[in-house]
Amino acid sequence: MRLQKLTLLLFSLLLYAVVPGIAQGNMLQRIEKEFQKVVAASRPAIVKVVATHQLELPQFPPELQKTVLTRQNVGSGIVIDAAGHIVTTTFDGAVQQVEVVFHDGKRANAELLGEDVMTDIAVLRVKTAGGREGAQIRHGNSADIDSGSWVVTVGSSYGASPVISFGIVGGWDILPNHHCAEVIKINAPVTPGNSGGAVVNTAGEVVGMILAVLTDAVPGVPAVVEGDNITEFRIQPASQSWVTFAVPIETVLSVAQEIIAHGKVARGWLGVQIEMGKSGIFITRVTENSPAHKSGLLPKDIILEFNEHPVENYPQLLRCVMSAAPHTRVNLKIYRNGRAMTRAVTLGEK
Template structure:
């Protein structure tokens, strides 16, 4: 007895066939002929939902990025004076060796005409060469237009024809619960697609210390290699750039973060125009509005940012902002805490105007402030000693003054890995209090003393509770 292919037979029909005896049975009009090969109906004709049609148009815009860099290798034995003398190594030199390192990430084409590709800053941070591989296996050398570590956004450019670019959606329209799809190259597996929902908005994780964070949280699976890829909505529009994950194991546990396109678009515009980001500022210090502070100020709300100090002659001072003002909104968007206010202002352009809704002595009012230049970096590193290259110097903030117990000196705000300043021994958080035995009062003093003409620099540095001297030649 012949049995029909199960794919083409319903459960009731199959039962009827199994119960048949050897005697011929009359043919049924609703069944195909015995032994016939029946083709499955295409999913779209069956009315089954599928992301495939959307992904066919989106995936050609998502690229694989291969980065080659050189990493220094320190021989720990040569750090010991005895071994340096034994092997004849010069004193004071640790003779670092270099090896070639490779890394992979993802990117997304956002301008098909000019060949602009968005990715993460950390993907290309140490790149000596960058190679972009398209979904059709075409490969191109990429030019780094600019990168901004504070937002983890970088812009590349490739020269190629027939590119496909994704439309950048208004990420402010996203809502928790919206369906999203992540596309990238996790662990080098190109063109990998995962789906999920928007789990949260405006997340500040503290992962990038001192950075500007306004993340989209999603449970769409994001793993190493997804960085810089695409987070798209169901219309195939770019809503975010996957950046990092929260995980104890290094693998996905359903908590991933993506940079919203509105933030990425603003950063990209500045990088393309200027090659760098010019941070805006209000000129205030502040803190979160806690329930205890709200009670002390006789306020009904517990969300907002409290101004604790207005810097003299700053944009905030000129606009009339005062200490104890509580900022509730910036350009109509709610402010939950001081970090969110810092993000909003820091991502605005110098000269832009922001309308702040504030509470002063419990009464609401609006104040318009023109965004000014960020004055954290007043020392021009181009006019400093070349061995200080890679370090960012800033005036002492309140926390640094408190820790140092002094008001003089300059703060080492950041030190780029593998830079001359890093090799010299400077660290983030150091406070330079003297150069060549001359006291440093402020950035102006430091700029004069640490000039390129100085044959060497003897830096007196405070580091935590202690102090040390660093000789730079």
């Protein structure tokens, strides 16, 4: 009981220190206003992204041969600069048209500059965004985010108003299909349709982009028929599990810059097949004329370090290799025939 009283006392003192004049006002109202400021600071940079896909037609009767079957996926995006570049998540299949809806309701067609499937990041360009007041983001440092940090997620998938939720960061993790970078794990009720939206810290700075939601699927909504055009509005299932993953803003901006400059992200390539053994990463095959082959790596070699950084499993090695630029010279410490040695490898391009 004494410990509980002490805890309450310390918590009360903390609130008095953080919220000046708490005795004269309602604490919840003050927190609410601060919350609204955080949302308002990031809202102009969050857009709705509507992607139209043309679907393959089944064998229709002759009278329906002119029917066009399309599907629209609705997600979110973040304006990253005054030139009209927008980041979002990669699209499911070939895209026929992409339209962006800004926070003030104005619409513009967007050009898909490129996608990076390793990080699930796509970059769009909208010509009309250049002169928009306060459109681009104010980004923070995701390194300051850790377990227990408070964040706000802001999406713009459905309806005219944003989709907002409050969450607490659980920590950092690596997703099975996203080995190139760690992601931020957040306990927040975010629906999958808001992928591409922003994760905002308590200073109103964007620190990440919503990537995926861990959820149980719920059946969607059937197609809507309009004349000769059949449009399937794919409504994302509601989230039944409040676990959200976000790409750190530094990774987002780095990938975006590569796509803007080159249309893609060039990644390193080693050229080996591996298995995990008791001793570590075991090479089972070396591709002929690959960087690994040219450097003298052999089957049965065990990879211990990449540029003096220990690698203990496949995701770590893949992240090291694919995060390096092609033609980069790296040092691999390996174990062969009872002794350790180092091999210099000039990476190829994936």
